[in-house]
Amino acid sequence: MTTTLPASSAPSGEDSNDTRAVAPAHAIARWLGSSGSWVLLLDIALIVFFSIVSPGHVFWSWANLESMLLSGTVTLLLALGIAMLLGAGAIDISVGANLVLASVAAALTIRTLAPYGVVFAIIMGALAALVAGALFGLLNGVIIGLFDVNSLIATLGTTGIGLAAALLLTGGSDIGGMPPELQAGFGLATIADVIPLPFLVAVVATIVLWVVLKKTRYGSRTLAIGSLRLAASRSGVRVEWHLLSLAVLTGVLAGLSGFISLSHYGATTITGHPNDALAAITAVVIGGTRLEGGRVSLIGAVWGTALAVILQGGLVIIGVQSFWQLGTVGFVLIVAVCLDRIQARRRPIL
Template sequence: MTSTKETPPTVDEFPGIGKRSLRAKMLSSNTFWIFLVLLALLVVFSLLRPNVFPTFQNAQLLLIETSVLLVLAVGMTFVITTAGIDLSVGSVLIFSGMVAAKTMEWLSPNGDATNAGWGVISVGLVTGVLAGAAWGLINGALVALAKIPPLIVTLGTMGAALGAANLLNGGSDINTVPRELNQTLGYGTSLGVVPNIVLVAVIITVIGAWLLHTTRYGRYTYAIGSNREAARRSGIGVTRHLLTVYLLTGFLAGIAGFMSLAYYASTTIAAHTLDNLDAISAVVLGGTSLFGGVGSMIGTVIGVFIPAVLTKGFNIVGVQDFWQQIALGAVLIAAVWFDQQRRRARNSR
């Protein structure tokens, strides 16, 4: 069998290629419109409560509260871009935090890690992240090797990881978290301004954006999401790549679990049961298509902040929680509808 190498079309052959105006590119970008929505929300709430909402303290608290979710959403962006889904990240976060906390207890005198130093904390970090990566590897193996639909796989591991976390400590939270961890990563700042937990989230997001948008790994992720069979025929190791995508998501869930442990100084089992849905919502709001092949890390960052700003703004204004849920649901449905319209318009050309 002989293969021929196709020459990509040039601008001379197709005059329309590469000549779109900046305005046309912006108007056709999901990220641009989502950013306008976020900007509008910030302006509205700032006008409604000018003495409370647009303050440094409120902005800092908003950044801290979204840091853990942002790390989860970075991994979810890769998964959804491949046309997959991961419902287990919230439970994996809980399990990873529980493993880290339990490890630090085991290494501390009398099982109390409150006064533990950085040696014990480092071991807790490694075990927690490895625990998250292990669940990601299980998800990837079942999806990529066993060919089980990701919705079913991660629905199953969601319950399994949560059950395993409860088994580790009899269904109770662990509250003996090292003070040093809480004071340094949970509430510590760099340069006296930037919270360390936010700095960690920013670094992970920048690395994720670089990986998705500038590397071969990112191009393969887009290709698999666009057309898995075509990607396979073009020589991409689809099975291996999907395995690493779910592994990466579990790894980041492990980091998020340790960040949560540092901030709350507790495993907070009940506080993360909906984190999987929040991460998926943020990624979809940011313009990543549930059908795969389209994803933006910048959009994910914006998508994380839209529900956070809505919730914070509604709380400050005094809107009931019920209306918050309705508004968030409406925004999510609108984002999916917009994605479908763009997809239909693109396919009809």
């Protein structure tokens, strides 16, 4: 017995073509609907603009690309930690102070151990930076997670503590005289004479955290806490300890940033990071991570970091004064937050 489909239900070639045409269009619409996609398009537009207006088109050069990648490494690492914390509804504005203190710890360690071997001293210096960053993050985590203090207030307080500790350890002066191997072997080392080695470290960190966020229970719990903290707690998530672990993770990334900064400049830069937290938070929010938690876009944070670096580098090349650069970053942050608020009001309440 043969079953015959009704004429109206039989697929036609024209209908199949329509279906195949709608699918890519729908995918493009979804891609354009994300904040990170628009930031990427803005990045491309700014690259074209600065390449045209820069003297001798110097913006579009391998040397400038290498410089921007190196400049964006520290901001990206800090942004990754902040994005993870924001996913759980918390924030850390002390990452700049953590970076400075970690670089001081690394510099003191390298200077002390240099007589016993340069390579050994550099390795121990890197370890000291990571440990210092983790301990700083642990302090934040205890205050935020265990004592349930507002994360903004908590990290505002630890910012002052971290900077004061760095100044006390150094006597208010930067520590220089680092072994040249530190810069040559890592801080200024490149792959294929273009890609800075520290930038590859940031890329690996981005990939690892993306996998953790998307593919593991830890990432799911992070977003659950940010979406509805009480519900996450009632479902068995130990919210306080999870927030503490996120704060330590952010601290470790800040410590790594401190070592990278030290290896780049060959000295500590105690007063050179006053706006690092602002740049990192701007990159994260612009990229589509919600301030209230529950949604994280690490790829968006990458494009947001690129936007900050492109703006800063392009404005410097065309001769714009530094205070305009800071004002531009602040303006972009306000616009990003306003757009995020508008999108939040349009989302249906479930």
